[in-house]
Amino acid sequence: MLTKTNQVYSLGKPMTEHQILERAAEIIATKFISRDAFTDAKASKEYLTFKLANYEKKVFAVMLLNTQHPLIEYRELFFGTIDSASIHPCEVVKAVLEANASAVIFAHNHPSGIAEPSDADKRITTRLTDALGLIDVRVLDHIVVGKNSVSFAERG
Numbered sequence: 001m002l003t004k005t006n007q008v009y010s011l012g013k014p015m016t017e018h019q020i021l022e023r024a025a026e027i028i029a030t031k032f033i034s035r036d037a038f039t040d041a042k043a044s045k046e047y048l049t050f051k052l053a054n055y056e057k058k059v060f061a062v063m064l065l066n067t068q069h070p071l072i073e074y075r076e077l078f079f080g081t082i083d084s085a086s087i088h089p090c091e092v093v094k095a096v097l098e099a100n101a102s103a104v105i106f107a108h109n110h111p112s113g114i115a116e117p118s119d120a121d122k123r124i125t126t127r128l129t130d131a132l133g134l135i136d137v138r139v140l141d142h143i144v145v146g147k148n149s150v151s152f153a154e155r156g
Contacts, residue, residue, distance in 0.1 A: 072101055125139070
């Protein structure tokens with residue numbers, strides 16, 4: 001249990017490195033929930049690095065945002081192998097509708113540590129953007145997490 005007293009955090013029990021990073025991501029999210037923070041690629045990359053960097057297999061996640069872009073919910077939707085994950089647009093649309101999100105940021109990790117987006121990454125981003133466009137949900141970014149993180153939005 002992570003408790004906060006006067007900006008000091010107490011862990012209550014021993015934790016693994018991954019659990020500590022998960023808690024760090026929660027602290028980052030809490031800082032950003034009440035303001036329009038996830039329109040900034042730097043804040044999004046920081047948050048998603050803590051969430052996804054330590055997985056040994058591919059994980060595809062979505063940050064579900066409201067109209068002002070604070071985080072409604074972070075969801076890990078698809079889990080794959082070391083070099084691939086099957087992503088189904090209908091499941092992404094379903095998650096967006098369940099959360100009543102008006103914008104999203106996609107993210108996935110590259111367990112190799114090399115965050116350069118592949119052609120498959122670009123194609124699925126286009127497919128998901130097209131699917132969500134049908135229900136007027138904006139895709140703000142797709143971030144690939146490795147040793148460094150790459151933002152599609154920053155690259156245009």
